[in-house]
Amino acid sequence: MAYELYYWDGIQGRGEFVRLALEEAQADYVDVVRGSGPGVGTNAMFELLESDQVPHLPFAPPFLKDGDLMVSHVANILFYLGPRLGLAPKDENLRYVANGLQLTITDFVAEVHDTHHPIATSLYYEDQKDEAKARSAAFIRERIPKFLGYFERVLQQNSGGPRHIVTDTLTYVDLSLFQVIEGLHYAFPKAMKGYATRYPGLAVLHEAVAKRPNIAAYLQSKRRLAFNENGIFRHYPEVDLTT
Amino acid sequence: MAYELYYWDGIQGRGEFVRLALEEAQADYVDVVRGSGPGVGTNAMFELLESDQVPHLPFAPPFLKDGDLMVSHVANILFYLGPRLGLAPKDENLRYVANGLQLTITDFVAEVHDTHHPIATSLYYEDQKDEAKARSAAFIRERIPKFLGYFERVLQQNSGGPRHIVTDTLTYVDLSLFQVIEGLHYAFPKAMKGYATRYPGLAVLHEAVAKRPNIAAYLQSKRRLAFNENGIFRHYPEVDLTT
Numbered sequence: 001m002a003y004e005l006y007y008w009d010g011i012q013g014r015g016e017f018v019r020l021a022l023e024e025a026q027a028d029y030v031d032v033v034r035g036s037g038p039g040v041g042t043n044a045m046f047e048l049l050e051s052d053q054v055p056h057l058p059f060a061p062p063f064l065k066d067g068d069l070m071v072s073h074v075a076n077i078l079f080y081l082g083p084r085l086g087l088a089p090k091d092e093n094l095r096y097v098a099n100g101l102q103l104t105i106t107d108f109v110a111e112v113h114d115t116h117h118p119i120a121t122s123l124y125y126e127d128q129k130d131e132a133k134a135r136s137a138a139f140i141r142e143r144i145p146k147f148l149g150y151f152e153r154v155l156q157q158n159s160g161g162p163r164h165i166v167t168d169t170l171t172y173v174d175l176s177l178f179q180v181i182e183g184l185h186y187a188f189p190k191a192m193k194g195y196a197t198r199y200p201g202l203a204v205l206h207e208a209v210a211k212r213p214n215i216a217a218y219l220q221s222k223r224r225l226a227f228n229e230n231g232i233f234r235h236y237p238e239v240d241l242t243t
Numbered sequence: 244m245a246y247e248l249y250y251w252d253g254i255q256g257r258g259e260f261v262r263l264a265l266e267e268a269q270a271d272y273v274d275v276v277r278g279s280g281p282g283v284g285t286n287a288m289f290e291l292l293e294s295d296q297v298p299h300l301p302f303a304p305p306f307l308k309d310g311d312l313m314v315s316h317v318a319n320i321l322f323y324l325g326p327r328l329g330l331a332p333k334d335e336n337l338r339y340v341a342n343g344l345q346l347t348i349t350d351f352v353a354e355v356h357d358t359h360h361p362i363a364t365s366l367y368y369e370d371q372k373d374e375a376k377a378r379s380a381a382f383i384r385e386r387i388p389k390f391l392g393y394f395e396r397v398l399q400q401n402s403g404g405p406r407h408i409v410t411d412t413l414t415y416v417d418l419s420l421f422q423v424i425e426g427l428h429y430a431f432p433k434a435m436k437g438y439a440t441r442y443p444g445l446a447v448l449h450e451a452v453a454k455r456p457n458i459a460a461y462l463q464s465k466r467r468l469a470f471n472e473n474g475i476f477r478h479y480p481e482v483d484l485t486t
Contacts, residue, residue, distance in 0.1 A: 052396075052400065053400070054400070055397075055400050055401055055402065056337075056340045056343075056344070056397060056400075056401065056409065057396070057397065057400070058343060059343075059347040059350075059390075059393050063343075069336045069339065069340075070340075070343075071339045071340075071343060072343035072346070072347075073342075073343050073346040073347070075318075075346065076339055076342045076343050076346055079322075079339075079342070080339050093312045096312065096314045096319055096322075096323050097299045097312075097313075097314075099316070099319045099322070100299075100301060100302075100306075100313075100314060100315035100316050100319050101299070103315070103316040103318065103319055103349075104302040104315075104316070106346075107302075107353070110350070110353060114357065118361050118362060118374065118378070119361060119374065119377045119378050119381060120377070120378065120381035120385065121381075121385075122381060122385055123381075131361065131362065131374055131377075134362045134363070134374075135361070135362050135363065138362060138363035138364075138365060138366075142363065142364075142365055147302075150302050153295075153300070154298075154299060154300065157295065157296070157297070157298050157299075157300070158298055158299065159298065166299065
């Protein structure tokens with residue numbers, strides 16, 4: 001049975017980290033909300049999320065349905081899918097290492113979101129623009145170097161690096177790091193200028209993932225949505241800074 | 244061999260979610276940074292975090308060392324410890340359900356942190372007080388009801404609830420929910436007033452956990468630090484609101 005991915009239509013957002021893993025593995029999956037017809041579409045997602053019967057409902061998309069099981073949160077979905085898609089380390093202990101790295105990516109992505117929504121998710125960006133400028137400046141000066149510096153160091157200290165961050169084979173964490181680099185380039189082109197010199201390991205990993213045949217084909221396909229200002233990574237030139 | 248927990252001294256913080264699980268299970272563990280003598284203390288943590296040899300270093304505390312394995316991030320540590328401490332669901336699939344709930348707690352806790360640090364972690368609260376007020380107001384009006392309402396609903400729709408959020412036995416998620424309720428009461432006493440009427444299931448769970456003998460003994464012990472204004476849950480009366 002096909003995996004069912006539930007996520008908002010129209011944006012890459014957090015769902016994209018899951019899509020990249022499914023696409024790399026050529027897994028049989030349905031992107032439920034983006035489909036049309038009976039049992040798919042946005043309504044199908046809301047019907048599920050609003051059920052007063054189904055136990056253990058997710059808090060928010062993305063979530064994955066595999067038969068009756070619903071798995072929520074990107075890192076959890078990838079932890080679940082990893083071994084099934086051949087994208088987890090073989091060593092059991094290293095799966096916790098991969099999950100720890102993925103959760104660091106989760107935190108980083110949440111901070112990216114808060115650069116344009118520092119006060120409230122319920123307000124428009126335009127209503128918290130000054131605060132977004134302040135938060136983005138701190139993000140660019142302090143948080144990007146802290147997070148990318150950390151990933152670079154782990155890549156360099158991994159004996160199978162820098163093309164891979166855990167062992168010497170591809171894992172879903174590599175795919176997610178690729179997506180983070182893509183997103184940062186879209187959102188903060190000034191801040192990311194010359195990043196390959198500062199983070200050579202990440203640049204190698206990013207290029208290696210982009211060249212993988214299944215990923216390259218996916219990126220060219222209609223299934224890959226463009227970045228836009230409804231997603232997590234948003235390009236607001238007024239908050240971007242040269243460092 | 245004893246588990247080694249690495250976390251900042253002087254605060255409950257994120258480490259507390261791990262401590263509660265270790266204490267409930269009466270596990271053999273060392274709270275490394277809080278110890279004194281050779282091989283323990285803050286230096287021991289920094290030596291590890293700053294190593295240019297050790298592979299797959301954590302981004303930040305808390306992390307758990309079990310022999311050579313280092314597991315980072317609260318949810319990941321609990322996912323790892325859960326089955327070992329008898330605090331995970333027996334059913335393999337439900338472990339992903341538990342992890343999804345724990346990651347929702349992680350997100351909620353990150354939002355609690357940002358109520359006092361909406362602009363930058365590197366600035367003092369005093370330097371972002373106006374923004375903290377605005378973010379706290381949105382947090383109290385929108386996010387507390389959204390998150391607690393969600394957990395309440397899952398408790399009510401769990402056939403083994405409301406004392407437990409997954410199945411009908413204690414899991415680490417129940418312990419973490421207890422801690423969240425404790426922390427919210429400390430940080431936002433006005434906002435939490437009458438919470439038991441609005442969230443009766445959570446109130447039942449909270450009381451049931453508090454009464455567990457190992458938890459009750461721990462809460463009375465010197466090992467349980469008091470909440471304070473260096474932690475995640477901080478009481479700044481000026482940002483608290485009656486709803």
